[in-house]
Amino acid sequence: MSDKMHLKMTVNGKQEDLLVEPRELLIYVLREKLNLTGPHVGCETTHCGACTVELNGKSVKSCTVLAAQAQGAEVTTVEGLSTPDDLHVLQKAFREHHGLQCGFCTPGMITRAHRLLQENPNPTEEEVRFGIAGNLCRCTGYQNIVKSILAAAAEMNAAKEAAE
Amino acid sequence: MNDLTPTREERTAKLKGLGTSRKRVEDVRFTQGKGNYVDDVKLPGMLHGDFVRSPYAHARVKSINIDAAMALPGVIAVLTAKDLEPLSLHWMPTLAGDKQMVLADGKVLFQGQEVAFVVAEDRYIAADAVELVEVDYEELPVITDPFKALEPDATVLREDLEPGADGAHGPRKHHNHIFLWEEGDAEATNQAIDSAEVVAEEMVYYHRTHPCPLETCGSVASMDKVNGKLTLWGTFQAPHVVRTVASLLSGIEEHNIRVISPDIGGGFGNKVGVYPGYVCSIVASIVTGRPVKWIEDRMDNLMATAFARDYWMKGKISATKDGKITGLHCHVTADHGAFDACADPTKFPAGFFHICTGSYDIPVAYVGVDGVYTNKAPGGVAYRCSFRVTEAAYFIERMIEVLAIELNMDAAELRRINFIRKDQFPYQSALGWEYDSGDYHTAWDKALAAVGYDDLRKEQAAQVEAFKRGETRKLLGIGLTHFTEIVGAGPVKNCDILGMGMFDSCEIRIHPTGSAIARLGTISQGQGHATTFAQILASEIGIPADSITIEEGDTDTAPYGLGTYGSRSTPVAGAATAMAGRKIRAKAQMIAAYLLEVHDDDVEWDVDRFQVKGAPERFKTMAEIAYASYNQAIPGVEPGLEAVSYYDPPNMTYPFGAYICVMEIDADTGEHDIRQFYALDDCGTRINPMVIEGQVHGGLTEALAIAMGQEIAYDELGNVKTGTLMDFFLPTAWETPNYTTDHTETPSPHHPIGAKGVGESPNVGGVPAFSNAVNDAFRAFGLRHTHMPHDHWRIWKTANDLGLHG
């Protein structure tokens, strides 16, 4: 065991100050120290995407990011998407279009979709499929996940237009 | 007088009962990351356990030195078989009547086997300590081939078993043999085949694979030594059975054990069995007096925690020259790995494999299954399947294709002339089943019409010609399947697990203000029970589904049930729900009649109320009745409105379906492209079409994985070659096609609401549909059969072996 280090990061808008070991993974710190159990562990080898979070505006698999790499960073997890009063458009769309079953992949999937729609607010079905290919789901066969994301995109675009 | 608005239709719609695509109540939590899975359980003072695992597939364990591990700060205990032996917990019984080592007792029999259990303050320390445990192994000869395991001079794998003694399922004919299980009339079958005009023979291998739910297995055990109570959270598809087993093993009285299945991140059969990790977390908690969590990693999961399939099925099928099937013979060599831990009902060591006559009227048949030990992981779970039905469906659907080749006949037509006809139901199969209901011809014709079957065949023939002329390197495969499932185990008289009859249960309480809670003996792993069971109940008792809470998975509160697997929740617990609802209604009828001052027989049920016959304006709604049951003294009727039902199904249910896969194959790269997949399912009465469709999409994607690349492969030394998600194929959104779903509806005559269950059909029917498409693409070039999984390399190899690479 090596000496602990001081880690400062902003998680879901909140400034966090922590002591961590240099070898601790980001997923571990989020789940075990900050009690953010939305991101899940499905493989620890960067294949399944259950642990997906946003790190400085990029989707990352937090099972293979050291917590130390998040020094000074902005981190968003699925817990940061909804407000206490309402679900995010994506969360509603997943429910509306049956985009989840056991729910284990869902936090990672929605977090990834959230970033994808910022990278590409108007994706085609192909682009959605490619854009979430780093997130595995064992239950849904993806068809309804893709449908959910496309529906959310349409709704977000309509809302944007209405606001303009 | 009461007002008759809202209308009957409005009242029915408000219930969101049977047939409604009701949105899932679970999703509000799950989409926010507020699910509560076992790894989310956190208790004060909780420790973490991790296994030292064997790197060898077969070795003697000469010594284990834990000193260095124990010296590491933060390590609390290291358990070995020696520590478990005084508690008689170094071995445990399996669901199949065999026993399995919890921790290596003198030797190891498969790679990844649990050797020692390290308990530490956190996961990092536990992982460090695992590296510090020194185990001295002496390697032994490894057997990974079940045929070699049965050679006379093969190494003895299970030295713990007395040579020559019977096993749990009768005589063992060799030291690595587990059982021979037979069904049907061998003599008559051989006779039919010997005298037949046409016979097709084939060895069909259904390879070893793994359910691999996204959440791995795990448990948290908390022994409170002061009050003597053990609480156990875990990934259990059958929490009540786990409680019973935990009590029998530990000697703790059953009322002092509380088992909780929290949210489960997919099961697919992986979470039916009892695994060493569960046992070790319990023992460690008893030893340390602190809660202990064990969560396996993905590699542990793929290497050690169960497997599925691994059936070598040698078939013979005979027919007249115009295609009427006259007999079916099947011998299976079943690789069960190091311990027989198959999750089958006790009396069925090969599960329901003898459903292998499928959708066809076959006059005589015989099945024999030899179970064999090898140096592979134990398991044999029903991966989204009802106890070996997947193997059976794959076998018969391949044999039909091979027979079609032998007869030089169209495979769709061959199926049609052999289907069990609608008027033959209930149908007695040659292997002893009574099929409840079906209408195969209607489903088949609908499916063929939907894909434009005749045109597809023309296109295929044209493409073959173009290929031969060198104009294309692509081939078209049309994968046909008509499957019949058998689910809903099962009648208690012949189905049990460890002696527990396979009934299921539901307990309902109606609250005074007309909402309700129902508790069941099952547990959802993503099937949406909290949504669909409320719908069944809404239709039965007239309380809106939105006003009904469904609870499962806590043995302290839920009634005893056998759990969720084998598509049994809807057929069995769904039936219990309907029956409990009917008990509520029977009592409500008496209360309503009293309140309306008429005789019990003079009121009738209508959607959400009892009304006076012939005077519908005089009624009492279920909510009014519920209130009355709590606040009025009704002569001869106990206060309150509750019911419980334990349902023992009179028979299984037999869902069926017609699937067609159209696939293009590149002969040079072995790559495939699924152009179309059409899935027609008949699961009887449809409770929630949205959920059914979701189940079909998911099951088909698992089938796609299995057929096209997913396997647990071993090398000759017994090393697992596919132990990570790098090598073990799980399709991404990119590889997965869109599916077209369709249905017919043939209710089960014996189920209270006619529902048959659907969760596993797409896996059962999907695998042969994908595989048949690959095989069919090469039919014109002389291929009869090629084994799964059809990954790019194997498809390329098939093309190469057929001389298609010039």
Ligand code: FES
């Ligand atoms: S747990 Fe991080 S990608 Fe699977």
Ligand code: FES
């Ligand atoms: S919903 Fe279960 S893994 Fe995606």
